[in-house]
Amino acid sequence: MKTFKKTSLATLLSATAMLTAGSVVANEDAVKLGLMLPYSGTYTALGEAITNGLKLAIEEEGGQLGGREVEYIELDSEADPSKAPQNMSRLVNGDDVDFVIGPVHSGVAMGMLRVAKQTGAITIIPNAGLGAATNELCMPNVFRTSFSMWQDSYPMGKVAYDQGHRKIVTITWDYAGGKEDLAGFEEAFTAEGGEIVEQILVPFPSTEFQSYLTQIASLEPDAVYTFFAGGGGVSFVRDYAAAGLKESIPLLGSGFLTEGNLTALGDAGEGVMTTLHYAETLENDANQSFVSAYENAYGETPDTYAVQGYDTGMMLVQALEVLGGDTSDRERLIDVLANVQLASPRGPLSFSDSHHPIQNVYLREIRDGKHEVVSIASENLEVPDDACQI
Amino acid sequence: MDLAFFSVQLLNGLQYGLLLFLIASGLTLIFGIMGIINLAHGAMYMIGAYLVYDLTLRLGNFWLAMLAAIPIAIVLGLIIERLFLDTLYKRDHLYQVLLTFGLILVLNEAQRIIWGGDVHRVAVPAPFDASIQLTDNLQYSVYRLFVMGVCLALAGVIYWVMRHTRLGIIIRAGAANRDMVEGLGINVRTLFTLIFSVGVALTAFAGMIAAPLTSIAPGMGDSILITCFVVVVIGGIGSIKGAFWGAIIIGMATTFGAVLIPSLASMVIYLIMAAVLLVKPRGLFA
Numbered sequence: 001m002k003t004f005k006k007t008s009l010a011t012l013l014s015a016t017a018m019l020t021a022g023s024v025v026a027n028e029d030a031v032k033l034g035l036m037l038p039y040s041g042t043y044t045a046l047g048e049a050i051t052n053g054l055k056l057a058i059e060e061e062g063g064q065l066g067g068r069e070v071e072y073i074e075l076d077s078e079a080d081p082s083k084a085p086q087n088m089s090r091l092v093n094g095d096d097v098d099f100v101i102g103p104v105h106s107g108v109a110m111g112m113l114r115v116a117k118q119t120g121a122i123t124i125i126p127n128a129g130l131g132a133a134t135n136e137l138c139m140p141n142v143f144r145t146s147f148s149m150w151q152d153s154y155p156m157g158k159v160a161y162d163q164g165h166r167k168i169v170t171i172t173w174d175y176a177g178g179k180e181d182l183a184g185f186e187e188a189f190t191a192e193g194g195e196i197v198e199q200i201l202v203p204f205p206s207t208e209f210q211s212y213l214t215q216i217a218s219l220e221p222d223a224v225y226t227f228f229a230g231g232g233g234v235s236f237v238r239d240y241a242a243a244g245l246k247e248s249i250p251l252l253g254s255g256f257l258t259e260g261n262l263t264a265l266g267d268a269g270e271g272v273m274t275t276l277h278y279a280e281t282l283e284n285d286a287n288q289s290f291v292s293a294y295e296n297a298y299g300e301t302p303d304t305y306a307v308q309g310y311d312t313g314m315m316l317v318q319a320l321e322v323l324g325g326d327t328s329d330r331e332r333l334i335d336v337l338a339n340v341q342l343a344s345p346r347g348p349l350s351f352s353d354s355h356h357p358i359q360n361v362y363l364r365e366i367r368d369g370k371h372e373v374v375s376i377a378s379e380n381l382e383v384p385d386d387a388c389q390i
Numbered sequence: 391m392d393l394a395f396f397s398v399q400l401l402n403g404l405q406y407g408l409l410l411f412l413i414a415s416g417l418t419l420i421f422g423i424m425g426i427i428n429l430a431h432g433a434m435y436m437i438g439a440y441l442v443y444d445l446t447l448r449l450g451n452f453w454l455a456m457l458a459a460i461p462i463a464i465v466l467g468l469i470i471e472r473l474f475l476d477t478l479y480k481r482d483h484l485y486q487v488l489l490t491f492g493l494i495l496v497l498n499e500a501q502r503i504i505w506g507g508d509v510h511r512v513a514v515p516a517p518f519d520a521s522i523q524l525t526d527n528l529q530y531s532v533y534r535l536f537v538m539g540v541c542l543a544l545a546g547v548i549y550w551v552m553r554h555t556r557l558g559i560i561i562r563a564g565a566a567n568r569d570m571v572e573g574l575g576i577n578v579r580t581l582f583t584l585i586f587s588v589g590v591a592l593t594a595f596a597g598m599i600a601a602p603l604t605s606i607a608p609g610m611g612d613s614i615l616i617t618c619f620v621v622v623v624i625g626g627i628g629s630i631k632g633a634f635w636g637a638i639i640i641g642m643a644t645t646f647g648a649v650l651i652p653s654l655a656s657m658v659i660y661l662i663m664a665a666v667l668l669v670k671p672r673g674l675f676a
Contacts, residue, residue, distance in 0.1 A: 040499070042609050045507035174656065202648070203656030205613055207604060210402040211645040217528040218395040231509045231607025238511065238605065244521060244529030264509045264605060 030071040034091035036102030039076040050309035057313025066325025084111025092121040106130035134354040138388030143355040150184035155361040155377035156275040157188020165222035172227040174201035181227040207235040229256040241268035269366045278304040278346040279371040287345035354385035407641020408541035412596040414621040416589030422565040422628015430493035432615030438597025452515035467590030510606040565628040626673025
C-alpha cells in the first residue's frame, strides 16, 4: 500500500511536470494580450463590453492571431489612476505581454502612457477620450481605436448652427473630459457665428441639477449642449424633461449622454439629439452581422464600447495576418498597425499620422428607445493632432 | 436673477436640503449615540434605491415596493449591528471605521453582482407624475413637492419622539452621557440595536423616495456620504435639530453657490463647515 502511494505520487508529480512543460511551450508561441480594463466599480460595464467585443473579433477568426494561439491576461484597472503605472508595469515587465489593451478612464491613461513611454510597450486605447494621448503625449507605440472628446463633439457645432440655434448654453462636469468635449463643440459653433451665452461647470460627480436647470430657464437660450455620461447623463436628461425644458429649449449632447442609457432614460430621452462615431442602428453590412453575432454570444445589444473592443480585435487580426504572426520586428509591427484599414461596424475606419481613428461621426436622434441615425454629421473626420505627426 | 427665479431656487434649495436631512438624521443618531462613524451610510442609501427599483419591477407598483423594501432595510440594519458592530463596541474607533469601510466594499460589490453595472430608473409614481408650471418655461415635478412633504413630516415625527417620549429622553441622555444612562439601568445594547436599525432604515428610505428623482447607478451613495458628514458636523454631532438646520444650510448653499459663485461651487459647503467650526467648534446645536 505504501509503495503504491509513493508510486502514484511520483506519477502524479511527473505528470504535472509534463503538463507544465507542455503549457510553457504552448505559451511561448501564444500572442499575449494584456487587458488593463475596469472589471470592478463604476466602469465595470464598459470594461466588460470592450472585453466581449475584443474576444468576439478574435473568436470569429478561429481564436487565433496570425496563426498563433492567443492568451488573455485580464487585469482589473479599478479605474484607479493611482494604480495605473504599477498595473501597467506588471503587464509589461511581469507578464511580458505583446500588446496592452486599455484603459477606459482617461486618468488611468495618463499613468499607463508614462510606462508606455519608458518601456515602448505597444498600447491600444479602446476608450479613454483625452486628446493628449495622441497629441501632446505623442508616441509611435500608442494607438487609439476609440475617439477623442473633440472628435465626437466638434461636428455638433455645425449641426446646431444649421438647425437655426444662435445662442447656446453649454453645461458639463468640471473635469478634463467634460471641458475637452465642450471645447470641441464651442470651437465649431462659434466659428459658424453662434454665441455661447453661458458655460456651466457642475462639480464632479454631482448629479444635483435643479439649480442649473432653473438658471438655464432664466437665460432662455435657443438650445442647450451638454456632456454628461453614465448615471449623470440619465439624471440630467430626466431632470431636463421633468422641468419641462425639452419642449422650449432643445437638448443637444455628446453621444455619451445617452450611450448605454436608453432603457434608463425611457420617455425622457425621446427626441434628444447627440453626435457619436457609432449607432447601433447603422445599416452597413459589418454592423448588422456584428450586432447579431454579439447578441448571439452575449444576449444583449452592443453599444459603442463593444464596437471599440471589437475594432481593437479586428485591428490585431488584420495586422498579424499581414505579418504572418511575427511580432519580433517592432518597427514593422508599428508600421503595419498604423496602416490598418477596417470596414468596421461604425463605418470605414483608418488611422491618422497620430494613430487616431479617422472615422464618421453620426447625428443620432432617440426615437422609440433607439439611436436612429439622422445623418452623417462629419464624414471621415480627422482630428488635428498638431503636436503629433509620426 | 429676478424674483421668480430666486423663489424657484429657494424651492430647489429647500427640497435638496430636506432630502439631505433625511439621510443625515440617521447618520447623526448613529454617530452621536453609538459613537460609530458609519461610513457605509451612503451605501445603505444606494441599497434603498436599488431595492425599490428591483421590487417595483417585481410587484409592478412603486408604493407596494416601498412597503416591502422598508422591512428589508430594517432587517439589514439589525443583521449588521448584531453580527458585526456588536463585537466591536469595546474597541477603538479605528476598528469601527475599518469595518464600515469594508461594508462599503461588500455592499457595492453585492450591488454589482445582484443588479449589475447598468444605470436604472424608477418611473415617477401616480398620482404624483404631473408637474406644475412655475414660470413661463419652467415646470416643477409634483413628486418633488411630495418628497418635501414627506421629509417635513418625518422631521416632525423625529422631533416629537425626541422631545416628548421616554425613548427620546433616553436617546438624548445617551448622546450626552452614555455611561450614566447605562448606570441608571437602561439596556444600552437594545438601544443601540434600535438606533442603528432606525438609522439605516432612514437613509435607505431616503434612497427609496429619491429613486424616481435620480438615476440609480453604482456608487451613487459615495458622494452623498461626504455631504452628509458635512451636514452632521455643521449641525453638531448627535443633534437632530442640528442635522435639520445643517441640511437646510447646505441645501441652500449648494443651490445658490452653484449659480452665484460657480467657480467656488464645489468648495462652498466645506468653506461653510470651516467657518462654523471656527465660531462653534462643536457645531451649531451640540
